[in-house]
Amino acid sequence: MNTSYLSSAIKQFEYYKSLGDKTISQLTFEELKKEFATDSNSISIIVKHIVGNMLSRWTNFLTEDGEKTWRQRDEEFLDTFTTKQDLIDAWNKGWDCLFDAIKPLSENDMHQIIYIRNQGHTVTEAINRQMMHYAYHIGQIVFIGKLIKGANWASLSIPKGKSKDYNTDKFSKDKAKRHFTDDL
DSSP: OOOOHHHHHHHHHHHHHHHHHHHHHSSHHHTTOSSSSSTTOOHHHHHHHHHHHHHHTTTTTTTTTTSOTTTTHHHHHHHHOOOOHHHHHHHHHHHHHHHHHTTTOOOOGOOOOEEEEEEEEEHHHHHHHHHHHHHHHHHHHHHHHHHHHGGGOOOOOSSSOOHHHHHHHHHTSOOOOGGGGOOO
């Protein structure tokens, strides 16, 4: 393993955060709270869950179990945000906790064993576990946002019917080592 894994993981987390940011910015507070079926989760609830997970997993993650005794996971599924700004502030607090935990890491830290519910993980495994968890939920956030906005949705990736233009632009550039998010 080399340091490219950690820098790539940070870029991926930044990318997933940006997808959430761009979705949240397109929606009103009422739209963020919309549930499509009984017992389904609104974007607001998904954000609350992601934030609770982030704060638990990344606070003192090298020295404490990732499932903190103070975490109230079941309460994460109760929509208690009172304003869009409260939701955004919580969202950013979760991401700040994550980035504050992983940006200072070195290659030597990656094989250290940390625990989540008493299950040992290398730091690399823990990062992978959480990245996939967040990608799963952010995919839900984007999908719900697209459902809510319909034809008014501003695409976060290659818009339908624009793949050829996108590829033409990409292939017009010289081959080079870069992260796919560098151009976003």
